Amino acid sequence: MKPAGVAEFFRRLAESRPAPETELRYESPYTLLVAVVLSAQATDAGVNRATPALFAAASTPAKMVKLGEAKVRDYIKTIGLYRTKAKNIVALSKLLIERHGGEVPRQREELEALPGVGRKTANVVLNVAYGEPTIAVDTHIFRVGNRTGLARGKTPLAVELKLEKVVPKQYLQHAHHWLILHGRYTCIARKPRCFECVVRDLCAFKGKTVL
DNA sequence: ATCCCGAGGG
DNA sequence: CCCTCTGGAT
Numbered sequence: 179m180k181p182a183g184v185a186e187f188f189r190r191l192a193e194s195r196p197a198p199e200t201e202l203r204y205e206s207p208y209t210l211l212v213a214v215v216l217s218a219q220a221t222d223a224g225v226n227r228a229t230p231a232l233f234a235a236a237s238t239p240a241k242m243v244k245l246g247e248a249k250v251r252d253y254i255k256t257i258g259l260y261r262t263k264a265k266n267i268v269a270l271s272k273l274l275i276e277r278h279g280g281e282v283p284r285q286r287e288e289l290e291a292l293p294g295v296g297r298k299t300a301n302v303v304l305n306v307a308y309g310e311p312t313i314a315v316d317t318h319i320f321r322v323g324n325r326t327g328l329a330r331g332k333t334p335l336a337v338e339l340k341l342e343k344v345v346p347k348q349y350l351q352h353a354h355h356w357l358i359l360h361g362r363y364t365c366i367a368r369k370p371r372c373f374e375c376v377v378r379d380l381c382a383f384k385g386k387t388v389l
Numbered sequence: 390a391t392c393c394c395g396a397g398g399g
Numbered sequence: 400c401c402c403t404c405t406g407g408a409t
Contacts, residue, residue, distance in 0.1 A: 202405085218406040224396060225405095258394040258404080266407085296407050316405035334406090358405060367403060368399075 179327045181344070183380045187328060188349040190376045191356040198355035200306050202226065207282035207307040208274070209233050212242075212267055214302045215294045220257050228254050239271035239280050266294030284308050298334065301354075311350035313341050318361030319354070325365065327382030 179187070201222040204210035209229070216225045232253040236242040242250065251264035270292040274280055282303065283289055289300035301314035313319070315334035319341075323329035329340040345353045364371050370383070378384050 200405085214405075215407095217404085219394075219404060220406095221396075221404045223404095227396095256395060258396075259392095259406085260394070262393050262407080294407065298406060302405065314405065317403075318405065354405090362405085 179344075179380065179382070184328060184344050185346050187326075187377050187380050188346065188353065188356065191360055192349065192352070194376055195356060195359060198352050198359055200302070200355065203229055205233065205237065207303065208239060209237055210307050211270075211282050211295075211299075211303050214299050215267060215270070216254060216257055216263055218263070218294075218299070219259060224257055228257055239274040242271040243268060243275070263294065266292075269293045270295065282307065297338075301338075305351075305354050309351070311353075313338055313345075313350070313354045313357075315341070316358065317367075318365075319357045321367060322357050322361045322365045325370075325383045326377070326380070 200210075202210065202213040202217060203226045204213050212232075213225055213229055216229065232250070235249070235253065236245045247264050247268045250267055251260060254260045254264060257263065273292055274282065277283075278288070284304070286297075286300050286304065289295055289303060290297060298314045298316055301312040304310040305312045305314065315323070315338045320334050320337055323331070323337045323341065329337050329344060331337040331340055341353065342350070349356070364375050372378050372381075372384060375381070
């Protein structure tokens, strides 16, 4: 996609959603981190069903460690990959206490050193909790980038680096959420709603759907 | 490449 | 039934 097309692409997404936000429920950098860890291969709606009770029981690393893996597991059993996630949440909470005074670090390397936290999760925390202009490439953004021709790549990292190059600076801060929401509600995986898409004419995929 | 793994949609 | 959902570690 040409630079002028990319700028127009984001101008329209920005117009349709002036103040995009995450749909995950959270109350602090720590609860955001836990919610994002839980959201791997799971829907935000599903995560939001489980987290209110979990955070009522433990909203800090110390309380989470005290709660323990078995009880954490019970709170999140309705979410996919729950055994691994329960283990990681308790382990990363211990590390936050040992290495970071119970705070969520602001450095990518320190975030990615936590169990269950990879590049994508670190990017979400940096963007949402700390206002960094990072773009976390998840299943939605990977699909939207490749399908539309906005930013193509074989891996999420390739798409992320390409997006950082082509997205105009003024849109970098919120590009992550604009693309996610576009993917979730319009550029849907199985049945894209091209008939109501505001960037249809800029998209490489246009015309390939049967509505 | 494979494992972890529940809920909802089509 | 099969696919998808804000992946990460081995």
